[in-house]
Amino acid sequence: MKIFKIGGLFLTVVFVYIQFFSTERNESSLLLVTDIDVVYEVPSEVKRIFNTSCYDCHSNNTAYPWYNKIQPFAWLLESHIKKGKAELNFSEFGSYSIRRQRSKLRAIEGQIVDDKMPLRSYTLIHRKARLSKNDKKVVVEWVVKLRDSLK
């Protein structure tokens, strides 16, 4: 019994201790000249979908949920955002070479068609971020169109 008591106490101490670590917030009020919305004409419907389902991890602005105030969840979020932005950052889309932009657009199409993005672990909590059939169609059609125009 004592083992559980000590173990529990230890975990509590650890839990309280890690609360003192803060993470860097992914927030910026700047609209970069490289933002996809500046570089290309993004239809409002596509913009809405990007905003609710993609930008939390693929832009310089995350709409943080309440549990970002609690560790270790904040760390988890931070690592997801970091990885997401390294793969694709819509705020810096215009800084990619045309070749890379085309390849990213192709990848977006693939990820959405295959239901790989948005991540399930993300939509599990962010129910609004789930893409409807129509959402998918709208985004895929637009990225295909944009890709074909970048030749």
Added chain:
Amino acid sequence: MRRVKTVSRVLVAVFIVLIVASCESNNKSQADHEKAHSEMTDNKTQEKAPHADEKVPVNHKISIEIIDAYLVIKNGLVADSKPQASQGAEIMLAAFTNMDLAHLPETTLQQYMEIHESAKEHAEHIKKSSIDHQREHFEILTTDMIDLVALLGTDKTLYQDFCPMANNNKGAFWLSEIEEIKNPYYGAKMLSCGTVKKQIN
């Protein structure tokens, strides 16, 4: 009491391991950064070094290693072998790192770097992904390779093949070293689907 002591010792040990692990990942990214830095300076110093073997055009030397690695990936996918494809990707990444670009003229270099950057990204994904995802990246990698061959040329005989069913029936190309069709997009499922569209050399 002794038991309690052991348990708390174990817990402390676990805690320390966790902390060390998290520090280590930080250090690692820093080390990568430094490595990239030193590679950059290396490239600069090599710029004026004369090339040893003058017989093979420099451009071809660059393209040959990358294409060979590409073909390993391609043959891995033909054989439905995820490990072989990811091994090919590893070879490609190594080829990119060891590349001597000193003799490329500036305009070529610029175009080459765009292909390099893009292809490297795909190789990184192919290295660590499931075979479906490998095939997706392979399709885009192929466009990079076709452009690379057009830019730098090659001594190799290559066949540019096309499968109309791949990429959700939009069709996709691949490069092959053999004339016979062996489809990397479907492997054993549809090995002979496709046609030769073009022969290079």
